[in-house]
Amino acid sequence: MADFDKLKDAMGDLEEDDVLEMLEKVMEDGGSQAGEAMKACQEGMNIVGERFASQEYFVSDLIFSGELMTEAMDIIRPALLSQSSEKVGKMILCTVEGDLHDIGKNIVKAMLEASGFDVVDMGIDVPAAEIVKKAKEEGIHIIGLSGVLTLAIDSMKATIEAFKEAGLREDVKIVIGGAPVTDKVCELVGADAWAINPADTIRTCREWSGSAA
Numbered sequence: 294m295a296d297f298d299k300l301k302d303a304m305g306d307l308e309e310d311d312v313l314e315m316l317e318k319v320m321e322d323g324g325s326q327a328g329e330a331m332k333a334c335q336e337g338m339n340i341v342g343e344r345f346a347s348q349e350y351f352v353s354d355l356i357f358s359g360e361l362m363t364e365a366m367d368i369i370r371p372a373l374l375s376q377s378s379e380k381v382g383k384m385i386l387c388t389v390e391g392d393l394h395d396i397g398k399n400i401v402k403a404m405l406e407a408s409g410f411d412v413v414d415m416g417i418d419v420p421a422a423e424i425v426k427k428a429k430e431e432g433i434h435i436i437g438l439s440g441v442l443t444l445a446i447d448s449m450k451a452t453i454e455a456f457k458e459a460g461l462r463e464d465v466k467i468v469i470g471g472a473p474v475t476d477k478v479c480e481l482v483g484a485d486a487w488a489i490n491p492a493d494t495i496r497t498c499r500e501w502s503g504s505a506a
């Protein structure tokens with residue numbers, strides 16, 4: 294049984310060797326506890342964020358934490374993905390304008406693809422108008438917006454407004470996610486749903502595409 298508190302702390306302390314070693318151990322049985330390990334790593338990233346906010350860590354530590362989280366996910370990703378051969382639909386996923394964070398988005402993308410979605414990944418810092426244009430061009434009805442900065446909330450709102458202005462709001466379902474997103478934020482920006490983890494995102498998007506979770 295892995296010690297997930299230890300894993301969380303090692304991630305928060307940016308102890309690369311310890312994190313990677315613990316994750317290799319988690320994978321020894323094929324990764325039956327990979328979900329818990331991901332959660333612990335994410336909580337460890339919250340510690341990094343708190344230490345950055347209190348000026349104990351610097352931007353270089355944030356950058357390093359991003360690299361470490363990416364390495365960590367590379368180890369456990371195979372166990373998180375239960376591959377579906379069924380094709381359930383196409384959707385857009387991106388990080389909204391002004392926000393360059395993409396680790397969470399990339400995790401969500403990998404899991405959506407594994408569950409059968411054809412994900413059009415528009416990348417990071419994507420302006421509202423481009424998202425609307427892409428949805429229109431490709432006839433896509435499910436949109437996932439990611440953002441971890443507080444300012445991402447404004448960009449999410451602007452994106453939803455842009456769909457309204459284009460007369461397309463009723464044609465799309467929009468799910469938002471990322472660290473600052475809550476039910477209140479969902480209501481404020483006018484999204485259809487929000488999710489904090491990939492499993493909930495998949496459930497919501499599969500419901501919208503007409504496939505049971």
Ligand code: B12
Nearest residue numbers: 339342356359393394395396397437439442443470471472
């Ligand atoms: C790593 C990191 C970085 C890396 C990002 C690397 C990368 N490629 O993404 C780098 C170094 C680039 C970075 C830069 C900056 N960062 Co930064 N960063 C972080 C940190 C430590 C971790 C983020 C992360 O990857 N978490 C792990 C992932 C797995 O979690 P997640 O993103 O929440 O994703 C999960 C869920 O939210 C959900 N999800 C995610 N997306 C979606 C989408 C949908 C549709 C759904 C349904 C669900 C969903 O599923 C995911 C998996 O479970 C956070 C701290 C934190 N607590 O988040 C700060 C943090 C977000 N950063 C912060 C800041 C201030 C910055 C900078 C401004 C620093 C600077 N002075 O330059 C810049 C901003 C650049 C910009 N314009 O975006 C602040 C934001 C403050 C705020 N309230 O706005 C934070 C909160 C740190 C802090 N406490 O001060 N950062």
